[in-house]
Amino acid sequence: MDQNQNTSSRESKEKRSEFFINDHIDILVEILKRLDGPSLGVAACVCRLWSSFARNDSVWEHLCFRHVSSPPPSSVKPVVVALGGYKKLYMVCLRPVLSRLSDSDMVRRVWTRHEVQLSLSLFCVDYYERSGRLGGGGGGDASASSLMFLCNTVNV
Amino acid sequence: MGPYGSTTCSGVSRSASSSSSSSVTKPPADIDGCLADAGYKVRSSDLRHVAQRLERLETVMVNSPGDLSHLASDAVLYNPSDLATWVDSLLTEFNHQPLISLPSDLDFSDGAVINNPAALPRETWTDNSSVIAAAPQQNHNQLTVVTAMEEDSGIRLVHLLVTCAESVQRGDLALAGSLIENMQALLTRVNTSCGIGKVAGYFIDALSRRIFSPQTVGSASGSVHENELLYHYFYEACPYLKFAHFTANQAILEAFDGHDCVHVIDFNLMHGLQWPALIQALALRPGGPPLLRLTGIGPPSPDGRDSLREIGLRLAELARSVNVGFAFRGVAASRLEDVKPWMLQVNPKEAVAVNSIMQLHRLLGSDTNRNSPIEMVLSWIRNLNPKIVAVVEQEADHNKPGFLDRFTEALYYYSNMFDSLEACAMQPEKALAEIYIQREICNVVCCEGAARVERHEPLDKWRTRLEQAGFRPLHLGSNAYKQASMLLTLFSAEGYRVEENQGCLTLGWHNRPLIAASGWQVMSMPEATTNQEAVGIINQNNNPNHI
Numbered sequence: 001m002d003q004n005q006n007t008s009s010r011e012s013k014e015k016r017s018e019f020f021i022n023d024h025i026d027i028l029v030e031i032l033k034r035l036d037g038p039s040l041g042v043a044a045c046v047c048r049l050w051s052s053f054a055r056n057d058s059v060w061e062h063l064c065f066r067h068v069s070s071p072p073p074s075s076v077k078p079v080v081v082a083l084g085g086y087k088k089l090y091m092v093c094l095r096p097v098l099s100r101l102s103d104s105d106m107v108r109r110v111w112t113r114h115e116v117q118l119s120l121s122l123f124c125v126d127y128y129e130r131s132g133r134l135g136g137g138g139g140g141d142a143s144a145s146s147l148m149f150l151c152n153t154v155n156v
Numbered sequence: 157m158g159p160y161g162s163t164t165c166s167g168v169s170r171s172a173s174s175s176s177s178s179s180v181t182k183p184p185a186d187i188d189g190c191l192a193d194a195g196y197k198v199r200s201s202d203l204r205h206v207a208q209r210l211e212r213l214e215t216v217m218v219n220s221p222g223d224l225s226h227l228a229s230d231a232v233l234y235n236p237s238d239l240a241t242w243v244d245s246l247l248t249e250f251n252h253q254p255l256i257s258l259p260s261d262l263d264f265s266d267g268a269v270i271n272n273p274a275a276l277p278r279e280t281w282t283d284n285s286s287v288i289a290a291a292p293q294q295n296h297n298q299l300t301v302v303t304a305m306e307e308d309s310g311i312r313l314v315h316l317l318v319t320c321a322e323s324v325q326r327g328d329l330a331l332a333g334s335l336i337e338n339m340q341a342l343l344t345r346v347n348t349s350c351g352i353g354k355v356a357g358y359f360i361d362a363l364s365r366r367i368f369s370p371q372t373v374g375s376a377s378g379s380v381h382e383n384e385l386l387y388h389y390f391y392e393a394c395p396y397l398k399f400a401h402f403t404a405n406q407a408i409l410e411a412f413d414g415h416d417c418v419h420v421i422d423f424n425l426m427h428g429l430q431w432p433a434l435i436q437a438l439a440l441r442p443g444g445p446p447l448l449r450l451t452g453i454g455p456p457s458p459d460g461r462d463s464l465r466e467i468g469l470r471l472a473e474l475a476r477s478v479n480v481g482f483a484f485r486g487v488a489a490s491r492l493e494d495v496k497p498w499m500l501q502v503n504p505k506e507a508v509a510v511n512s513i514m515q516l517h518r519l520l521g522s523d524t525n526r527n528s529p530i531e532m533v534l535s536w537i538r539n540l541n542p543k544i545v546a547v548v549e550q551e552a553d554h555n556k557p558g559f560l561d562r563f564t565e566a567l568y569y570y571s572n573m574f575d576s577l578e579a580c581a582m583q584p585e586k587a588l589a590e591i592y593i594q595r596e597i598c599n600v601v602c603c604e605g606a607a608r609v610e611r612h613e614p615l616d617k618w619r620t621r622l623e624q625a626g627f628r629p630l631h632l633g634s635n636a637y638k639q640a641s642m643l644l645t646l647f648s649a650e651g652y653r654v655e656e657n658q659g660c661l662t663l664g665w666h667n668r669p670l671i672a673a674s675g676w677q678v679m680s681m682p683e684a685t686t687n688q689e690a691v692g693i694i695n696q697n698n699n700p701n702h703i
Binding site for chain 1: 402405427428429432433435436437439440442444470471473474477478479635638639642643645646
């Protein structure tokens with residue numbers, strides 16, 4: 001009786017230690033795809049493998065359009081990639097825009113097409129301004145970015 | 157802090173059915189019932205006075221640079237029946253000057269503290285020059301508090317400004333000059349970092365320029381590079397230009413629906429900030445992007461740099477990244493009326509959009525002769541047969557022939573604009589945006605004749621003018637309205653308002669629209685026109701109005 005219990009507990013311990021999430025990358029990616037922005041940032045600090053996945057732009061693409069009522073057309077991706085990628089879109093644009101526009105928990109709400117379009121437009125203007133600064137073109141000393149107003153605290 | 161009037165509850169005839177303890181007696185008829193429940197005895201007639209004092213106290217406490225901790229322990233209200241005097245004593249402690257009770261004939265609507273009397277509807281100004289602080293100020297007030305004395309000074313400043321403008325109109329420059337000195341003295345007693353003090357400062361400066369040194373006025377316009385920079389900071393600091401760009405883009409996008417070759421003519425390219433959003437929207441439109449041509453008109457750069465071409469290159473690079481076929485052409489002209497239609501090289505097969513952000517008013521001459529530049533420009537615009545003409549103009553009447561009328565209009569308009577700018581916290585954006593506005597003010601107040609280019613006219617006048625020139629209005633639609641509302645929400649400053657006005661959109665501060673955006677199409681001609689275009693131009697635009 002005792003021997004049986006010992007072997008079964010040893011077996012279950014071995015079974016438990018055999019499962020290592022990093023061996024199941026498909027599951028890892030599925031989990032990461034469902035995280036919100038701050039959690040993705042934290043996940044990127046866990047280990048190199050997680051970092052490589054969490055920094056992968058496709059995970060951020062899921063985050064950006066997860067709650068859109070209808071999936072975005074396929075033409076959106078090359079535009080976003082050209083303007084700096086989904087992670088940048090999220091950090092610079094979508095996150096402040098959506099937190100500004102909604103008063104409830106941002107994660108659960110559905111984002112309207114108009115909000116996404118406006119965010120993309122603002123993202124594009126920001127890209128244009130950044131390109132001007134790097135090129136040193138007209139107004140090079142203007143450190144202003146047209147998205148800086150999104151950083152202001154909300155007047156209550 | 158809403159209007160106190162609406163939260164007053166009547167102390168009279170409160171029924172005893174409330175579940176308070178039996179020891180509470182019904183208050184006498186003139187004591188406010190709500191405050192009485194809290195233990196304070198305030199007469200209903202005094203409520204507004206008390207409310208004003210409390211609001212001022214709050215302003216002082218928020219803005220006071222000193223340590224307020226003594227308030228927590230030292231400020232004890234010993235006599236609840238005299239709330240007003242207690243608040244007065246606290247305020248006096250902060251201000252070191254005696255407060256004067258407000259004269260009853262000055263009507264501050266809703267009892268709110270007014271930072272900028274000139275922004276009120278003019279009916280509430282009273283021409284009461286006897287309202288002057290009785291006690292002289294002991295020390296310069298460092299706090300940003302609008303005390304009764306400051307409010308009086310503010311009203312007095314406005315009164316003096318109007319009087320000075322009137323004497324300028326009459327030609328009495330001696331009186332005007334002495335009034336300027338009075339006002340400059342009065343300015344030292346008013347807080348000039350916000351509110352009426354700041355606006356008055358700019359108008360006093362403009363008036364003194366007009367009176368004392370009219371020959372230097374022309375040089376205040378600044379170099380091309382300076383103007384572009386100031387414009388950029390004005391774009392950052394407040395939403396007016398963003399509203400203009402996004403609304404015009406939406407109208408242009410809708411007008412270009414179904415066309416594969418499109419041509420946008422921008423009457424004032426500046427840094428080209430309007431166009432990235434349109435390029436992106438065209439890149440993502442269902443059915444794929446069209447071939448986009450952009451013709452940017454702008455002043456020639458003095459140092460030989462082709463700034464128009466540089467902007468064009470930046471936009472072309474952006475368009476290339478998002479796979480939109482793009483071609484740019486720059487037209488350098490110091491005045492819009494110098495542009496001739498052949499310079500634009502419009503292809504008859506392409507869909508044309510004309511974009512004018514605050515440019516058409518510069519074409520209005522002061523004399524109403526037949527060949528005024530505006531008519532000439534509007535007629536060649538019409539001959540291009542554009543799918544849309546997007547027009548954004550300041551919503552103000554600054555082109556009246558009489559100087560006094562113009563001056564008071566400008567005072568009212570720019571007070572509202574400066575008020576709205578207070579919401580911006582970014583520096584140096586805010587300071588430079590103010591300089592941008594100040595240049596406009598100088599032009600409206602100081603310049604005459606050809607030098608005065610800021611000849612703003614309200615939307616109704618533009619409607620008449622454009623309809624007479626052969627255009628009909630195009631309704632901007634709900635998408636533009638939604639986008640504008642969302643943009644404002646992002647700006648998170650309470651007070652901006654987007655309104656729809658017969659198919660046009662206006663953006664304003666509280667009740668006052670400050671900028672208006674409208675869309676126009678060529679009216680279809682019933683008979684053949686006598687110009688080089690093909691006979692019998694038919695309006696081919698089948699776009700239904702998006703309402």
